[in-house]
Amino acid sequence: MEGGGSYGSDLDNLKATELRLGLPGTDEPKKLPSMLPRSSKWAILEATKRSSSEIKSVEKDQKPAAKAQIVGWPPIRSYRKNSYQAMKMEAETTGMYVKVSMDGAPYLRKIDLKVYKGYKELREALEDMFKCFSLGEISRMDESNVYEYAITYEDKDGDWMLVGDVPWEMFLSSCKRMRIMKGSEAKGLGSIP
Amino acid sequence: MRRERCDMSEVEGGERGGAGGGDGAGDGVADAPPPFSDRVLENVLENVLQFLSSPRDRNAASLVCRSWYRAEAQTRRELFIGNCYAVSPRRATERFRCIRAVVLKGKPRFADFNLVPSNWGAHFHPWVSTMAAAYPWLEKLCLKRISVADGDLSLLAHSFPNFKELSLICCEGFGTAGLAIIAEKCRHLRVLDLIEDCVEDEEDETVDWISRFPGTTTSLESLGFDCVGSAVNFEALEALVARSPALRWLRVNHHVSVEQLRRLMARAPQLTHLGTGSFGSAAAAAPLLQGGGSSVEDLAWTFAASKSLVCLSGFRDVEPHYLPAIHPVCANLTSLNFSFAEVTAEELEPVIRRCHNLQNFWVLDTVGDEGLQAVAATCKDLRELKVFPLDPREDSEGSVSDVGLIAISEGCRKLRSILYFCQQMTNAAVITMSQNCQDLVVFRLCIMGRRRPDHWTGEPMDEGFGAIVMNCKKLRRLAVSGLLTDKAFAYIGEYGKLVRTLSVAFAGNSDLGLRYVLEGCNKLQKLEIRDSPFGDSALLSGLHHYYNMRFVWMSSCKLSPRGCKVVAQMLPLLVVEVIRDRDEDHDNEAVSKLYMYRSLAGSRNDAPSFVEIL
Numbered sequence: 001m002e003g004g005g006s007y008g009s010d011l012d013n014l015k016a017t018e019l020r021l022g023l024p025g026t027d028e029p030k031k032l033p034s035m036l037p038r039s040s041k042w043a044i045l046e047a048t049k050r051s052s053s054e055i056k057s058v059e060k061d062q063k064p065a066a067k068a069q070i071v072g073w074p075p076i077r078s079y080r081k082n083s084y085q086a087m088k089m090e091a092e093t094t095g096m097y098v099k100v101s102m103d104g105a106p107y108l109r110k111i112d113l114k115v116y117k118g119y120k121e122l123r124e125a126l127e128d129m130f131k132c133f134s135l136g137e138i139s140r141m142d143e144s145n146v147y148e149y150a151i152t153y154e155d156k157d158g159d160w161m162l163v164g165d166v167p168w169e170m171f172l173s174s175c176k177r178m179r180i181m182k183g184s185e186a187k188g189l190g191s192i193p
Numbered sequence: 194m195r196r197e198r199c200d201m202s203e204v205e206g207g208e209r210g211g212a213g214g215g216d217g218a219g220d221g222v223a224d225a226p227p228p229f230s231d232r233v234l235e236n237v238l239e240n241v242l243q244f245l246s247s248p249r250d251r252n253a254a255s256l257v258c259r260s261w262y263r264a265e266a267q268t269r270r271e272l273f274i275g276n277c278y279a280v281s282p283r284r285a286t287e288r289f290r291c292i293r294a295v296v297l298k299g300k301p302r303f304a305d306f307n308l309v310p311s312n313w314g315a316h317f318h319p320w321v322s323t324m325a326a327a328y329p330w331l332e333k334l335c336l337k338r339i340s341v342a343d344g345d346l347s348l349l350a351h352s353f354p355n356f357k358e359l360s361l362i363c364c365e366g367f368g369t370a371g372l373a374i375i376a377e378k379c380r381h382l383r384v385l386d387l388i389e390d391c392v393e394d395e396e397d398e399t400v401d402w403i404s405r406f407p408g409t410t411t412s413l414e415s416l417g418f419d420c421v422g423s424a425v426n427f428e429a430l431e432a433l434v435a436r437s438p439a440l441r442w443l444r445v446n447h448h449v450s451v452e453q454l455r456r457l458m459a460r461a462p463q464l465t466h467l468g469t470g471s472f473g474s475a476a477a478a479a480p481l482l483q484g485g486g487s488s489v490e491d492l493a494w495t496f497a498a499s500k501s502l503v504c505l506s507g508f509r510d511v512e513p514h515y516l517p518a519i520h521p522v523c524a525n526l527t528s529l530n531f532s533f534a535e536v537t538a539e540e541l542e543p544v545i546r547r548c549h550n551l552q553n554f555w556v557l558d559t560v561g562d563e564g565l566q567a568v569a570a571t572c573k574d575l576r577e578l579k580v581f582p583l584d585p586r587e588d589s590e591g592s593v594s595d596v597g598l599i600a601i602s603e604g605c606r607k608l609r610s611i612l613y614f615c616q617q618m619t620n621a622a623v624i625t626m627s628q629n630c631q632d633l634v635v636f637r638l639c640i641m642g643r644r645r646p647d648h649w650t651g652e653p654m655d656e657g658f659g660a661i662v663m664n665c666k667k668l669r670r671l672a673v674s675g676l677l678t679d680k681a682f683a684y685i686g687e688y689g690k691l692v693r694t695l696s697v698a699f700a701g702n703s704d705l706g707l708r709y710v711l712e713g714c715n716k717l718q719k720l721e722i723r724d725s726p727f728g729d730s731a732l733l734s735g736l737h738h739y740y741n742m743r744f745v746w747m748s749s750c751k752l753s754p755r756g757c758k759v760v761a762q763m764l765p766l767l768v769v770e771v772i773r774d775r776d777e778d779h780d781n782e783a784v785s786k787l788y789m790y791r792s793l794a795g796s797r798n799d800a801p802s803f804v805e806i807l
Contacts, residue, residue, distance in 0.1 A: 070643075071307055074614060074639055075305070076582070076587075080389075093299065
């Protein structure tokens with residue numbers, strides 16, 4: 001960007017001859033007395049606010065400075081921006097969270113089914129999630145080639161079904177929660193893809 | 194300092210006339226009751242003035258003499274306040290005693306883009322509490338960019354027994370609880386229009402406000418709640434529509450499925466304006482058609498029965514296979530809002546090809562240049578076009594370009610208003626539009642990449658915008674973008690003599706740019722600038738004009754506190770606000786946000802700590 005015209009440089013010269021308090025070389029702007037109490041009070045408030053809430057900013061329109069995005073550019077109302085996202089990703093933004101229990105584990109987990117593309121990813125994620133319980137691998141099979149654990153889900157009608165039988169999309173729309181049950185209980189349910 | 198005769202459309206028209214000197218017959222005379230003959234004249238005058246409705250005309254009338262001032266004040270029924278801080282509620286209500294309708298605007302427009310920190314101001318409360326006492330017969334209220342709390346809505350509902358029309362545009366601060374009170378207490382309600390508001394409830398505190406409307410036949414003519422995020426009680430809504438025989442405008446939110454829409458339309462075949470909600474089926478994951486939800490044929494039949502429809506909007510989660518259902522009404526449509534519908538050119542074409550009478554069209558750029566060509570081929574009567582980007586980021590892939598713009602300019606010669614978001618543009622296309630569409634009043638081009646030049650020639654976009662101001666002699670509103678040098682502003686200053694609103698972002702080289710505008714555009718009223726290298730000397734070059742303006746916004750420019758102070762000192766009736774961002778250094782030499790506006794009320798007393806009024 002080019003420098004200013006003649007007016008701009010006049011103002012600069014004026015600045016150079018201005019009498020101020022402060023060491024030469026420092027650029028102390030002149031503060032009005034009325035500014036100080038307000039700004040310092042605010043600074044304290046800000047400090048406490050920041051330390052107490054990091055996750056969600058209190059003001060909904062104060063986004064943390066993203067690297068590439070400029071605030072308010074392009075000039076689209078947030079109302080509109082949010083609507084498109086809601087459209088494109090419907091339940092994705094809210095997530096499709098279902099509880100997952102595992103026999104023998106002291107507590108349950110919750111997963112967002114929408115982030116997985118299919119059964120394979122789901123299985124792998126569950127493996128990962130539950131291996132901390134040292135209950136054995138979900139995918140481990142015993143001698144007769146049957147899985148030690150069976151991943152089941154409760155569908156809209158309240159029935160417990162084996163995960164993997166229906167197309168992924170249908171599974172997504174009908175799954176209410178999941179349970180990883182021990183092979184002994186799951187006997188006869190067959191192998192899981 | 195020379196003070197020009199103002200061309201304002203606001204309440205202070207008469208006020209300034211009195212203070213300015215030279216034009217009041219009663220200048221300097223105390224307010225004694227007028228002699229008898231004058232009173233007769235005033236009565237006659239009042240009878241005549243009540244036919245005068247335009248605020249501009251009324252302001253002019255009020256400046257003639259004290260007698261006319263009084264008569265006008267007595268007969269004014271509609272109060273238009275373009276800036277809620279320009280006058281105090283008390284002063285406005287004292288001058289105008291018989292107001293029935295109020296329009297009140299608050300925050301600067303850049304607040305829509307998160308540039309104004311929340312809690313900046315524009316609170317409804319002082320206004321509603323003053324009006325509650327002063328205007329018991331208030332019937333209509335329209336608020337834009339105002340912070341409205343549920344308590345304010347409650348006060349409104351309880352204070353105005355004859356209240357009929359409420360429009361809230363881009364407002365925030367209220368929730369379904371406030372809506373419930375309005376529904377319940379305003380027994381004569383004709384209009385409840387919620388347009389692009391932020392309606393937020395605390396978790397689990399959503400109120401079933403639709404059920405609170407009176408159980409008897411209502412006088413509702415217009416009900417719009419497409420911005421309300423929470424679902425409404427559908428059975429109650431259907432029953433409400435059934436007992437509202439005067440209902441003509443209905444805009445539902447995206448929770449209403451196409452099956453539910455059919456039921457509503459069946460109850461109200463007299464609708465003229467319809468917001469369709471989702472326009473998608475509720476039938477869960479089931480991919481449509483037979484079995485699950487409505488069939489296209491059924492839906493089309495319903496539309497065919499709605500012979501009065503002239504305006505369609507909504508289409509929030511549109512399932513494209515349902516689109517043919519609106520074909521029966523296309524020929525009658527004057528307004529179509531597809532700006533939330535992700536449709537392709539192929540999906541748009543069969544619809545738009547039937548819309549011969551379309552005057553207003555809002556669309557997403559997913560239709561591409563090809564879609565716009567289809568529009569240009571059919572919509573010969575188009576007056577207003579808005580093309581929004583699906584992916585509103587700088588580096589997204591653009592779907593519309595100069596090709597679409599040229600097509601529109603060639604097909605839609607009567608175009609008056611355009612808003613066009615794109616990733617790339619050429620001067621040639623803009624020049625073509627300036628030549629083809631001479632009726633343009635509003636030209637807003639947003640090239641989303643900052644400072645992007647003409648993508649053919651690599652040159653700045655100066656010539657394109659120059660052509661617009663030169664050729665479109667009726668131009669009143671202009672928004673510029675792309676790579677622009679001071680030359681573009683020289684053009685605007687020289688030719689944009691009717692321009693009232695100017696929006697500038699990431700443009701210009703030096704103070705000269707802004708000077709050209711301030712010295713040349715003598716009808717300028719609203720100026721909003723961001724991220725442009727304009728400094729104090731440019732700001733000072735507008736001193737002769739700021740009293741004629743509604744507001745000036747400058748953010749991330751090159752202003753210093755000292756320059757702004759000079760303006761504040763030279764113009765005592767101007768309120769000069771310096772707004773700081775949260776995480777900004779307080780010792781910062783540069784002013785990050787300047788918002789200044791003329792005011793009879795002086796500095797406001799509700800400014801938050803991050804606002805400094807110089």
